[in-house]
Amino acid sequence: MPKTTGHAKNQGGFTAVMRQMSKNKAAMLGLLILSTEIILAILAPYIIPYDYSFMDMANMFATPSFSHPFGCDDMGRDIFSRVLFGARYSISIGIIAVAIGSVIGCTIGAIAGFFGGQVDNLIMRFLDIIQAIPGMLLMIVISAVLGPGYFNTIVALSIGSISGMARMLRAQMLKERENEYIEAAQSINCSKFRIITSHLLPNCISPMIVSATMGVAQTITMAAGLSFIGLGVQPPIPEWGAMLSAARQFIRQAPHLVYFPGLAIAVTVLALNLLGDGLRDALDPKLKN
Amino acid sequence: MHQKEINTDMPFLSIKDLKVEYKSDGQIVHAVNDVSLQLERGKTLGLVGETGAGKTTIAKSILRILPDVGSHIANGEIYLEGENLLKLTETDMRKIRGNKVSMIFQDPMTALNPVLRVGDQIAEVVSLHSDSNNRAEHEKRAKEMLEIVGIPAERYYSYPHQFSGGMKQRVVIAIALACNPDLLLADEPTTALDVTIQAQVLDLIAELRNKYNTAMLLITHDMGVVAQVCDTVAVIYAGSIIEYGTKQQIFKHPSHPYTIGLFGAIPDMNEDEEWLHPIDGLPPDPTNLPQGCSFAPRCKFATDACRMESVSMHTTQDGHDCRCCRIEAVMKGED
Numbered sequence: 001m002p003k004t005t006g007h008a009k010n011q012g013g014f015t016a017v018m019r020q021m022s023k024n025k026a027a028m029l030g031l032l033i034l035s036t037e038i039i040l041a042i043l044a045p046y047i048i049p050y051d052y053s054f055m056d057m058a059n060m061f062a063t064p065s066f067s068h069p070f071g072c073d074d075m076g077r078d079i080f081s082r083v084l085f086g087a088r089y090s091i092s093i094g095i096i097a098v099a100i101g102s103v104i105g106c107t108i109g110a111i112a113g114f115f116g117g118q119v120d121n122l123i124m125r126f127l128d129i130i131q132a133i134p135g136m137l138l139m140i141v142i143s144a145v146l147g148p149g150y151f152n153t154i155v156a157l158s159i160g161s162i163s164g165m166a167r168m169l170r171a172q173m174l175k176e177r178e179n180e181y182i183e184a185a186q187s188i189n190c191s192k193f194r195i196i197t198s199h200l201l202p203n204c205i206s207p208m209i210v211s212a213t214m215g216v217a218q219t220i221t222m223a224a225g226l227s228f229i230g231l232g233v234q235p236p237i238p239e240w241g242a243m244l245s246a247a248r249q250f251i252r253q254a255p256h257l258v259y260f261p262g263l264a265i266a267v268t269v270l271a272l273n274l275l276g277d278g279l280r281d282a283l284d285p286k287l288k289n
Numbered sequence: 290m291h292q293k294e295i296n297t298d299m300p301f302l303s304i305k306d307l308k309v310e311y312k313s314d315g316q317i318v319h320a321v322n323d324v325s326l327q328l329e330r331g332k333t334l335g336l337v338g339e340t341g342a343g344k345t346t347i348a349k350s351i352l353r354i355l356p357d358v359g360s361h362i363a364n365g366e367i368y369l370e371g372e373n374l375l376k377l378t379e380t381d382m383r384k385i386r387g388n389k390v391s392m393i394f395q396d397p398m399t400a401l402n403p404v405l406r407v408g409d410q411i412a413e414v415v416s417l418h419s420d421s422n423n424r425a426e427h428e429k430r431a432k433e434m435l436e437i438v439g440i441p442a443e444r445y446y447s448y449p450h451q452f453s454g455g456m457k458q459r460v461v462i463a464i465a466l467a468c469n470p471d472l473l474l475a476d477e478p479t480t481a482l483d484v485t486i487q488a489q490v491l492d493l494i495a496e497l498r499n500k501y502n503t504a505m506l507l508i509t510h511d512m513g514v515v516a517q518v519c520d521t522v523a524v525i526y527a528g529s530i531i532e533y534g535t536k537q538q539i540f541k542h543p544s545h546p547y548t549i550g551l552f553g554a555i556p557d558m559n560e561d562e563e564w565l566h567p568i569d570g571l572p573p574d575p576t577n578l579p580q581g582c583s584f585a586p587r588c589k590f591a592t593d594a595c596r597m598e599s600v601s602m603h604t605t606q607d608g609h610d611c612r613c614c615r616i617e618a619v620m621k622g623e624d
Contacts, residue, residue: 116358117358179399180394180395180396180399180400181399181400181401181402181403183349183354183394183400184392184394184400184401184461184464185402186352186354186386187352187354187386187387187391187392187394188386188387188391188413188414188417188464189383189386189387189388189414189417189418190413190417191383198405198413199402199405202402202404202405203402203403203404
């Protein structure tokens with residue numbers, strides 16, 4: 001590896017983090033798996049050998065072979081095609097839900113953390129109430145109210161992740177706003193909005209990135225869970241949780257129906273967690289320089 | 290329309306009977322008590338006092354950046370060019386902060402935002418007070434400021450953690466001076482630096498001050514710094530000014546027992562001294578100030594009269610102000 005000349009180069013945050021992370025093999029593996037999955041998911045319509053809903057009754061419960069690498073399910077649909085196409089749903093649900101949850105959570109957390117006092121009290125007590133309901137239960141309730149479907153699942157999952165994010169950003173804000181540079185920012189006439197967005201948030205963002213990455217992993221399992229109990233994305237859409245749910249009645253006769261979607265979830269979650277761990281190390285200010 | 294009370298006869302900066310209180314656990318902390326002072330354009334006033342005496346609070350009151358929760362200015366007026374800053378609306382105040390009045394913070398290690406480039410932090414204050422939205426222009430001004438404080442312009446793109454303490458303080462100074470303020474509030478600008486850097490920074494501040502004819506309020510607890518930089522000196526104890534005069538008056542004829550004690554605590558370089566001579570005791574609890582003179586509990590000249598009622602400013606023989614009712618006795622050195 002070429003020796004980088006310390007401060008002559010002043011890379012932006014992103015390059016610095018990538019350089020730090022490239023030293024961490026596990027994180028790079030996670031990133032590799034995840035980016036492969038995302039690319040495959042985007043290209044899925046062009047590379048899947050069969051249509052994901054094409055039923056070939058002759059091949060019902062077919063075990064893995066050259067023509068059907070992951071075998072076929074109870075209706076003779078190609079599991080390889082379904083898992084590949086399902087990545088589009090599972091991964092996008094995870095990412096979009098966490099993105100929505102983070103944006104709303106960060107806004108609420110920033111307001112609570114910056115203004116403190118009564119505003120903080122009001123917001124945090126409300127979030128306490130939401131957090132008192134077990135996460136899965138809350139999502140089941142919201143999904144049940146909204147009804148099943150792709151977008152409703154995203155809404156349910158994002159509402160579930162708001163309070164955690166808000167709480168975390170608030171704690172960061174409380175810590176950062178005591179610093180003298182915030183006072184300095186006030187003294188040069190920054191508005192409150194500017195102090196929050198361009199001084200406080202950049203300082204609070206690292207743990208949020210880590211927790212969002214881990215959050216995607218958790219949300220994917222949650223989404224699979226919702227689909228499994230029939231509230232999430234509905235068949236024939238090949239969401240991984242829905243596939244597991246449909247396959248569970250055949251688990252004894254044709255276990256490969258469960259293996260592949262289950263493996264897909266496990267690998268994705270593992271990759272995200274490895275990446276999140278790596279990000280945490282790379283973003284830790286104590287390790288900088 | 291906002292009515293501006295402008296009086297051109299007044300000195301450049303004039304603080305009258307400023308009283309600031311903090312509320313903490315239901316108790317009232319009397320941080321600043323009836324402080325009055327004046328400062329002319331191009332001059333430097335040194336605020337001297339120990340930690341917790343209320344020096345920084347005075348500076349923050351001028352900029353009106355005291356914390357929203359728990360602090361309030363109970364009384365007083367602060368006139369800048371005849372305009373009462375405490376009566377300005379937040380919108381009018383904004384034109385003053387960072388532009389007409391700016392502040393150098395005590396600890397350069399924490400006064401810079403760790404995740405922003407130093408150049409961008411200088412450019413920020415420029416852009417906040419400029420009518421144009423031309424980023425390149427602001428960047429140019431920021432680079433110019435870096436050069437002025439002795440940092441190569443290429444370092445614009447560095448982050449604070451790549452700078453040494455002295456360089457960070459230079460950046461803080463560059464931020465404070467970027468808009469050519471008329472009044473500079475320097476809150477212990479050299480306390481966090483070692484002595485050689487301290488001298489450089491003081492020279493730099495003095496040079497820039499002379500160049501732009503900036504008035505400066507220098508907060509410090511270092512008498513050496515005062516001797517080097519200031520024109521007038523105000524000694525603060527427990528939130529009140531106890532002695533106020535020109536540098537020569539204070540250094541040649543310290544009159545208040547506290548000031549005398551401060552000078553007495555400085556070891557003499559020419560003598561073989563085994564022990565330092567501190568002032569016995571501690572400053573009073575600001576939530577519960579003594580009824581009379583706040584220095585009375587530690588003062589060897591104190592009489593019952595000192596402890597009973599508050600002391601007003603007296604004029605000493607050479608014409609400066611001293612808040613002590615026993616000046617004559619103190620001057621003669623009687624107990």
